[in-house]
Amino acid sequence: MDKQTLGEFRELLNLQLEELLQEAGKTVSEMNEENVNFADPTDRASLESDRNFELRIRDRERKLISKIRQALERIDDGSYGHCESCDVEISPERLRARPVTTLCIECKTEQERLERIG
Template identity: 75%
Template sequence: MKKEKAEEFRKVLQSQLDELVREAGKTVSEMTDEKTNFPDPTDRASLESDRNFELRIRDRERKLIMKIREAIERIDEGAFGICESCEEEISEARLRARPVTTLCIECKTEQERQEKIG
Protein backbone atom coordinates (compact mmCIF):
# COMPACT_ATOMS: atom_id res chain seq x y z
CA MET A 1 0.00 0.00 0.00
CA LYS A 2 1.21 3.46 -0.85
CA LYS A 3 2.42 5.59 2.04
CA GLU A 4 -0.19 8.31 1.36
CA LYS A 5 -3.06 5.80 1.58
CA ALA A 6 -1.64 4.25 4.74
CA GLU A 7 -1.43 7.70 6.35
CA GLU A 8 -5.01 8.39 5.30
CA PHE A 9 -6.10 5.21 7.10
CA ARG A 10 -3.94 6.15 10.11
CA LYS A 11 -5.87 9.42 10.43
CA VAL A 12 -9.22 7.61 10.23
CA LEU A 13 -8.13 5.04 12.81
CA GLN A 14 -6.67 7.66 15.14
CA SER A 15 -9.87 9.69 14.93
CA GLN A 16 -11.95 6.62 15.84
CA LEU A 17 -9.56 5.79 18.68
CA ASP A 18 -9.72 9.31 20.10
CA GLU A 19 -13.53 9.30 20.01
CA LEU A 20 -13.80 5.89 21.72
CA VAL A 21 -11.36 6.88 24.47
CA ARG A 22 -13.25 10.15 25.02
CA GLU A 23 -16.57 8.27 25.33
CA ALA A 24 -15.07 5.76 27.76
CA GLY A 25 -13.82 8.61 29.90
CA LYS A 26 -17.28 10.17 29.94
CA THR A 27 -18.85 6.90 31.05
CA VAL A 28 -16.40 6.46 33.93
CA SER A 29 -16.92 10.07 34.97
CA GLU A 30 -20.73 9.77 34.87
CA MET A 31 -20.75 6.52 36.83
CA THR A 32 -18.48 7.85 39.57
CA ASP A 33 -20.39 11.15 39.80
CA GLU A 34 -23.79 9.45 40.19
CA LYS A 35 -24.59 9.42 43.86
CA THR A 36 -28.31 9.15 43.38
CA ASN A 37 -30.31 7.31 45.98
CA PHE A 38 -33.54 5.84 44.62
CA PRO A 39 -36.07 4.89 47.28
CA ASP A 40 -38.19 3.21 44.60
CA PRO A 41 -36.82 -0.26 43.73
CA THR A 42 -38.16 0.02 40.18
CA ASP A 43 -36.19 3.21 39.55
CA ARG A 44 -33.08 1.58 41.02
CA ALA A 45 -33.54 -1.50 38.84
CA SER A 46 -33.94 0.70 35.77
CA LEU A 47 -30.71 2.55 36.60
CA GLU A 48 -28.85 -0.76 37.07
CA SER A 49 -30.20 -2.08 33.78
CA ASP A 50 -29.05 1.08 31.99
CA ARG A 51 -25.61 0.82 33.59
CA ASN A 52 -25.25 -2.82 32.57
CA PHE A 53 -26.19 -1.95 29.00
CA GLU A 54 -23.69 0.92 28.99
CA LEU A 55 -20.95 -1.34 30.34
CA ARG A 56 -21.60 -3.96 27.65
CA ILE A 57 -21.27 -1.26 24.99
CA ARG A 58 -18.02 -0.02 26.55
CA ASP A 59 -16.66 -3.57 26.66
CA ARG A 60 -17.28 -3.94 22.93
CA GLU A 61 -15.62 -0.56 22.38
CA ARG A 62 -12.64 -1.67 24.50
CA LYS A 63 -12.15 -4.61 22.15
CA LEU A 64 -12.44 -2.27 19.15
CA ILE A 65 -9.83 0.04 20.72
CA MET A 66 -7.40 -2.90 20.86
CA LYS A 67 -8.09 -3.73 17.20
CA ILE A 68 -7.55 -0.10 16.20
CA ARG A 69 -4.22 0.02 18.04
CA GLU A 70 -3.17 -3.22 16.31
CA ALA A 71 -4.13 -1.75 12.92
CA ILE A 72 -2.02 1.36 13.63
CA GLU A 73 0.88 -0.95 14.54
CA ARG A 74 0.43 -2.74 11.20
CA ILE A 75 0.64 0.63 9.45
CA ASP A 76 3.89 1.36 11.34
CA GLU A 77 5.27 -2.06 10.36
CA GLY A 78 4.17 -1.78 6.72
CA ALA A 79 1.82 -4.77 7.02
CA PHE A 80 -1.46 -2.85 6.91
CA GLY A 81 -3.80 -3.95 4.15
CA ILE A 82 -2.23 -7.40 3.76
CA CYS A 83 -4.42 -10.42 4.49
CA GLU A 84 -2.97 -12.43 7.37
CA SER A 85 -4.27 -15.64 5.82
CA CYS A 86 -3.43 -15.54 2.11
CA GLU A 87 -1.01 -12.58 2.26
CA GLU A 88 -2.75 -10.88 -0.66
CA GLU A 89 -3.72 -7.21 -0.60
CA ILE A 90 -7.03 -6.39 1.06
CA SER A 91 -9.21 -4.24 -1.20
CA GLU A 92 -9.37 -0.56 -0.41
CA ALA A 93 -13.18 -0.75 -0.35
CA ARG A 94 -13.02 -3.40 2.39
CA LEU A 95 -10.51 -1.35 4.38
CA ARG A 96 -12.72 1.71 4.11
CA ALA A 97 -15.69 -0.28 5.39
CA ARG A 98 -13.68 -1.95 8.19
CA PRO A 99 -10.20 -0.48 8.61
CA VAL A 100 -9.31 -2.87 11.46
CA THR A 101 -9.77 -5.96 9.29
CA THR A 102 -6.94 -8.43 8.95
CA LEU A 103 -8.55 -10.66 6.32
CA CYS A 104 -9.51 -10.10 2.70
CA ILE A 105 -13.15 -10.68 1.85
CA GLU A 106 -12.50 -14.14 0.40
CA CYS A 107 -10.65 -15.37 3.51
CA LYS A 108 -13.22 -13.80 5.84
CA THR A 109 -16.04 -15.46 3.92
CA GLU A 110 -14.25 -18.81 4.19
CA GLN A 111 -13.63 -18.30 7.91
CA GLU A 112 -17.33 -17.60 8.50
CA ARG A 113 -18.31 -20.64 6.43
CA GLN A 114 -16.00 -22.82 8.54
CA GLU A 115 -17.47 -21.41 11.74
CA LYS A 116 -20.99 -22.35 10.58
CA ILE A 117 -19.87 -25.89 9.81
CA GLY A 118 -17.93 -26.41 13.02
Protein backbone atom coordinates in the same frame (compact mmCIF):
# COMPACT_ATOMS: atom_id res chain seq x y z
CA MET B 1 -0.28 0.45 -0.70
CA ASP B 2 1.17 3.93 -1.21
CA LYS B 3 2.19 6.27 1.62
CA GLN B 4 -0.68 8.69 1.00
CA THR B 5 -3.31 5.95 1.34
CA LEU B 6 -1.60 4.60 4.46
CA GLY B 7 -1.62 8.12 5.87
CA GLU B 8 -5.35 8.38 5.22
CA PHE B 9 -5.96 5.11 7.07
CA ARG B 10 -3.70 6.18 9.94
CA GLU B 11 -5.69 9.42 10.24
CA LEU B 12 -9.01 7.54 10.14
CA LEU B 13 -7.87 5.06 12.79
CA ASN B 14 -6.48 7.80 15.05
CA LEU B 15 -9.76 9.72 14.77
CA GLN B 16 -11.78 6.63 15.71
CA LEU B 17 -9.42 5.91 18.61
CA GLU B 18 -9.74 9.46 19.94
CA GLU B 19 -13.55 9.35 19.76
CA LEU B 20 -13.71 6.00 21.57
CA LEU B 21 -11.36 7.16 24.32
CA GLN B 22 -13.44 10.34 24.84
CA GLU B 23 -16.63 8.28 25.12
CA ALA B 24 -15.00 5.96 27.65
CA GLY B 25 -13.96 8.95 29.74
CA LYS B 26 -17.49 10.37 29.66
CA THR B 27 -18.96 7.06 30.77
CA VAL B 28 -16.68 6.84 33.80
CA SER B 29 -17.43 10.40 34.90
CA GLU B 30 -21.18 9.93 34.37
CA MET B 31 -21.21 6.73 36.41
CA ASN B 32 -19.37 8.46 39.24
CA GLU B 33 -21.96 11.25 39.22
CA GLU B 34 -24.89 8.79 39.33
CA ASN B 35 -24.23 7.59 42.88
CA VAL B 36 -27.71 8.28 44.16
CA ASN B 37 -29.99 6.26 46.37
CA PHE B 38 -33.43 5.49 45.08
CA ALA B 39 -36.31 4.89 47.41
CA ASP B 40 -38.12 3.00 44.66
CA PRO B 41 -36.54 -0.40 43.86
CA THR B 42 -37.89 -0.18 40.31
CA ASP B 43 -35.95 3.04 39.68
CA ARG B 44 -32.83 1.42 41.09
CA ALA B 45 -33.30 -1.65 38.88
CA SER B 46 -33.78 0.55 35.86
CA LEU B 47 -30.55 2.42 36.61
CA GLU B 48 -28.66 -0.86 37.06
CA SER B 49 -30.03 -2.18 33.79
CA ASP B 50 -28.95 0.99 31.99
CA ARG B 51 -25.48 0.77 33.56
CA ASN B 52 -25.08 -2.86 32.54
CA PHE B 53 -26.05 -2.00 28.98
CA GLU B 54 -23.59 0.91 28.94
CA LEU B 55 -20.82 -1.31 30.30
CA ARG B 56 -21.44 -3.94 27.60
CA ILE B 57 -21.15 -1.23 24.96
CA ARG B 58 -17.94 0.07 26.52
CA ASP B 59 -16.51 -3.46 26.64
CA ARG B 60 -17.11 -3.81 22.90
CA GLU B 61 -15.49 -0.42 22.39
CA ARG B 62 -12.52 -1.50 24.53
CA LYS B 63 -12.00 -4.45 22.19
CA LEU B 64 -12.27 -2.12 19.19
CA ILE B 65 -9.67 0.21 20.75
CA SER B 66 -7.30 -2.76 20.97
CA LYS B 67 -7.94 -3.63 17.32
CA ILE B 68 -7.35 -0.02 16.27
CA ARG B 69 -4.01 0.03 18.12
CA GLN B 70 -3.02 -3.23 16.44
CA ALA B 71 -3.95 -1.78 13.03
CA LEU B 72 -1.79 1.27 13.74
CA GLU B 73 1.08 -1.06 14.64
CA ARG B 74 0.58 -2.89 11.33
CA ILE B 75 0.80 0.44 9.51
CA ASP B 76 4.09 1.10 11.32
CA ASP B 77 5.57 -2.33 10.56
CA GLY B 78 4.37 -2.36 6.94
CA SER B 79 1.93 -5.27 7.19
CA TYR B 80 -1.28 -3.19 7.15
CA GLY B 81 -3.58 -3.99 4.29
CA HIS B 82 -2.35 -7.54 3.75
CA CYS B 83 -4.50 -10.54 4.61
CA GLU B 84 -3.04 -12.42 7.55
CA SER B 85 -4.32 -15.68 6.10
CA CYS B 86 -3.34 -15.58 2.41
CA ASP B 87 -1.10 -12.45 2.30
CA VAL B 88 -3.13 -10.93 -0.57
CA GLU B 89 -3.57 -7.16 -0.45
CA ILE B 90 -6.92 -6.26 1.10
CA SER B 91 -8.94 -3.94 -1.11
CA PRO B 92 -9.05 -0.27 -0.06
CA GLU B 93 -12.86 -0.44 -0.20
CA ARG B 94 -12.89 -3.20 2.42
CA LEU B 95 -10.40 -1.30 4.55
CA ARG B 96 -12.54 1.84 4.36
CA ALA B 97 -15.57 -0.16 5.49
CA ARG B 98 -13.61 -1.90 8.27
CA PRO B 99 -10.17 -0.33 8.80
CA VAL B 100 -9.20 -2.82 11.52
CA THR B 101 -9.76 -5.88 9.36
CA THR B 102 -6.97 -8.42 9.03
CA LEU B 103 -8.60 -10.68 6.44
CA CYS B 104 -9.48 -10.17 2.79
CA ILE B 105 -13.14 -10.67 1.89
CA GLU B 106 -12.54 -14.19 0.53
CA CYS B 107 -10.78 -15.41 3.68
CA LYS B 108 -13.34 -13.71 5.94
CA THR B 109 -16.18 -15.33 4.01
CA GLU B 110 -14.51 -18.73 4.37
CA GLN B 111 -13.92 -18.15 8.09
CA GLU B 112 -17.60 -17.33 8.62
CA ARG B 113 -18.67 -20.35 6.58
CA LEU B 114 -16.53 -22.63 8.73
CA GLU B 115 -17.91 -21.06 11.92
CA ARG B 116 -21.48 -21.79 10.77
CA ILE B 117 -20.61 -25.41 10.05
CA GLY B 118 -19.15 -25.91 13.28
